[in-house]
Amino acid sequence: MISVQNLTKRYGAYTAVDDVSFNVRPGAVTGFLGPNGAGKSTCMRMMCSLTPPTSGTATVLDRPYSSLPNPGRHVGVLLDASAQHAGRTGREILTLGAMVMGIDRSRVDEMLDLVGLSESEATRRVRNYSLGMRQRLGIAHALLGDPQVLILDEPANGLDPAGIRWMRGLLRGYADEGGTVLLSSHLLHEVEVVADELVVIGRGRIVAQGTKAELMAATGTTVRTTDDAAFAGLLEGAGLEVKAASTGLTVQAEPQQIGELAARHQVVLIELRTAGSAGLEDMFLELTADDAREEVAA
Structure with missing residues (x-):
């Protein structure tokens, strides 16, 4: 130890x-x-x-x-x-x-x-x-x-x-x-x-x-729909935290909750999963952004 x-x-x-x-x-x-x-x-x-x-x-x-x-x-x-x-x-x-x-x-x-x-x-x-x-x-x-x-x-x-x-x-x-x-x-x-x-x-x-599981769970859920902007408004209206991801949206909620909301509003889901590795990488980059030596090219 x-x-x-x-x-x-x-x-x-x-x-x-x-x-x-x-x-x-x-x-x-x-x-x-x-x-x-x-x-x-x-x-x-x-x-x-x-x-x-x-x-x-x-x-x-x-x-x-x-x-x-x-x-x-x-x-x-x-x-x-x-x-x-x-x-x-x-x-x-x-x-x-x-x-x-x-x-x-x-x-x-x-x-x-x-x-x-x-x-x-x-x-x-x-x-x-x-x-x-x-x-x-x-x-x-x-x-x-x-x-x-x-x-x-x-x-x-x-x-x-x-x-x-x-x-x-x-x-x-x-x-x-x-x-x-x-x-x-x-x-x-x-x-x-x-x-x-x-x-x-x-x-x-x-x-x-x-633990890796705890940190990955904290990264939320990735969701993609036929109209991400409109669905983001529905999610925010339900009091959920939403961020735009490289593809789709990252939502601080369980996949079941998001799926149920989509079903109620007849939203077509293309992807619905825990953010996993991509979310963990986004969290890592966000937490350490002030200390990173490399800058993203414009």
């Missing part, structure tokens, strides 16, 4: 992380989402005792990371896949990790096989690795000590679609066996498929958190 309580980090007058609190439970994948620069990496560095907090606490398995004996046996960490020693081979990096943690070197072969690095790739210098290969090596190193907890910062960067799908399956299986996973990303869809719970951060503050 990971517990973050009132975590704050200031650099002079700039507040990178502002009073952040959340828990990551065993047996679940928690997606830690936010735009670039929102404070995700700073939070994770504080969890791993690499950056001292200005105030607040972060514990892993009920104690600060720095006080864990042989931490690699308890917590697997991948914060920057490019930070590996460029002059060593992948096998050498994992072998050194096994020696430091005091684990059998046969585990190195197991991890290389698990992440799909061939023998020829394992004996190649890391400077000659692609970013995707470095990510696979980093995940192998994080899993080397058979930890109970994984803390992964943007682990899908550089992976191709097949690699991303592989990573999701790996993390899903790890959590299903009781492991604790915190997975950060600035891309919602990257973690939405695998995450059980979501924590959304913007400008260093938590802007939303909960």
Whole structure:
């Protein structure tokens, strides 16, 4: 389990992380989402005792990371896949990790096989690795000590679609066996498929958190008709909150309520469903709009 309580980090007058609190439970994948620069990496560095907090606490398995004996046996960490020693081979990096943690070197072969690095790739210098290969090596190193907890910062960067799908399956299986996973990303869809719970951060503050089901339910219902403008007026007249979506309308009501209203007024429905992924993405973009670096082209 990971517990973050009132975590704050200031650099002079700039507040990178502002009073952040959340828990990551065993047996679940928690997606830690936010735009670039929102404070995700700073939070994770504080969890791993690499950056001292200005105030607040972060514990892993009920104690600060720095006080864990042989931490690699308890917590697997991948914060920057490019930070590996460029002059060593992948096998050498994992072998050194096994020696430091005091684990059998046969585990190195197991991890290389698990992440799909061939023998020829394992004996190649890391400077000659692609970013995707470095990510696979980093995940192998994080899993080397058979930890109970994984803390992964943007682990899908550089992976191709097949690699991303592989990573999701790996993390899903790890959590299903009781492991604790915190997975950060600035891309919602990257973690939405695998995450059980979501924590959304913007400008260093938590802007939303909960189970994926709870957050998706809060996004409302998508409806399309033969005349969306007219139906929006009927919905608003019934006291419902209505927003125009990329296609159709998003309504803060249950599909049954909307369907019954349409039937009473003989409105032809083309589509009626919970907003789901599209609604969750709209919510994410709206909550983090002030912190996004990219602007929509006019």
